[in-house]
Amino acid sequence: MVSPLLAIAMLQSKPWLEFPGPGKRVVLLAGDEEYRSEEMLPQLAKILNKRHGFHCTVLFSIGKDGTIDPNRRDHQPGIEALQTADLCVMMLRFRAWPQDQMRSFVDYYRSGRPILALRTSTHAFDFNTESPFARFSWSSKSNPGGFGKQVLGETWISHWGVHGKQATRGGSVASHPVLTGVKDVFGTTDVYEAHPPADSVVLMRGEVVEGMEPSAPQAAGRKKNALGVEQGLNEPMMPIVWLRRHRNEVGNTNLVMTCTMGAATDLLNEGFRRLLVNGCYFLTGGQSRIQDKMDVSLVGNYEPSPFGFEGFRKGVRPADLASMR
Numbered sequence: 259m260v261s262p263l264l265a266i267a268m269l270q271s272k273p274w275l276e277f278p279g280p281g282k283r284v285v286l287l288a289g290d291e292e293y294r295s296e297e298m299l300p301q302l303a304k305i306l307n308k309r310h311g312f313h314c315t316v317l318f319s320i321g322k323d324g325t326i327d328p329n330r331r332d333h334q335p336g337i338e339a340l341q342t343a344d345l346c347v348m349m350l351r352f353r354a355w356p357q358d359q360m361r362s363f364v365d366y367y368r369s370g371r372p373i374l375a376l377r378t379s380t381h382a383f384d385f386n387t388e389s390p391f392a393r394f395s396w397s398s399k400s401n402p403g404g405f406g407k408q409v410l411g412e413t414w415i416s417h418w419g420v421h422g423k424q425a426t427r428g429g430s431v432a433s434h435p436v437l438t439g440v441k442d443v444f445g446t447t448d449v450y451e452a453h454p455p456a457d458s459v460v461l462m463r464g465e466v467v468e469g470m471e472p473s474a475p476q477a478a479g480r481k482k483n484a485l486g487v488e489q490g491l492n493e494p495m496m497p498i499v500w501l502r503r504h505r506n507e508v509g510n511t512n513l514v515m516t517c518t519m520g521a522a523t524d525l526l527n528e529g530f531r532r533l534l535v536n537g538c539y540f541l542t543g544g545q546s547r548i549q550d551k552m553d554v555s556l557v558g559n560y561e562p563s564p565f566g567f568e569g570f571r572k573g574v575r576p577a578d579l580a581s582m583r
Contacts, residue, residue, distance in 0.1 A: 277307035282344040282542040289319040290351035291328045293565045294522035297467035300579040304557035315339045340366040351378035370510025372541035372571035377520030380406040381414035410516045411454035419448035420467040427465040436536045439550040442450035444472040457500040472517040524563035
């Protein structure tokens with residue numbers, strides 16, 4: 259009989275992370291070049307697993323040498339784990355996976371299971387026009403806005419706040435179980451321009467602030483949005499968290515939560531962590547288990563890298579991120 263410790267060690271020898279637990283199965287897809295999803299999602303998985311019992315699998319963009327390489331957009335090993343997943347948490351940007359890997363994602367999506375999408379997932383895929391998955395591309399003409407616009411509720415438009423200079427302060431605009439105990443949400447990522455469809459329930463809007471600290475004052479200034487309307491940066495504030503039910507092309511309905519925050523540094527904020535944990539419970543049918551003061555504390559040592567292109571830690575293998583200490 260294999261000991262529990264040996265079993266975990268065997269799991270972590272693969273190019274992904276596995277945190278076994280008795281609860282719902284969550285697969286987290288890390289694959290962006292800028293916001294350090296390869297650091298954030300393992301920590302979120304540890305919180306979900308150790309604090310709440312979710313069974314978590316974290317998948318990465320893997321380079322040819324077996325190390326995590328967010329710049330490699332065409333390789334996400336282990337994605338077949340979605341076959342048995344209860345929830346997909348995604349933070350992807352411009353991925354162009356091979357057909358077998360993309361098929362696993364499409365099969366999950368078309369099954370009607372829930373999705374929690376973060377930050378750059380609004381522009382998760384970038385296939386050429388000859389690809390059988392071209393309709394998922396953010397720039398798709400036949401399926402405007404691709405997976406982001408059609409499923410999540412928005413594609414990439416613009417940085418509404420000044421990138422790297424104007425951070426985000428979250429403000430709740432609805433009463434909803436996902437917002438239970440959520441307060442003082444702040445993220446170093448700027449507000450994205452977003453215009454989710456009318457069938458969306460906006461849970462939180464993002465205040466553009468003049469600086470990168472939680473105490474920064476509200477930013478002033480005006481901009482013309484993608485609809486051609488000039489408005490103040492915070493008049494009104496852009497949606498940053500919303501829920502919607504999307505009936506997909508095979509007739510199944512996905513419950514979707516989209517959040518345009520999501521750098522690894524954002525996870526240092528307790529309110530943001532609570533928002534994500536609550537979201538995972540809600541999306542997997544665990545609404546009754548959401549409590550005002552659930553433990554969402556960080557697990558082990560977590561010192562996230564600042565966001566930025568080419569800022570990822572080189573030579574890191576998934577197993578290097580497995581420690582709970």
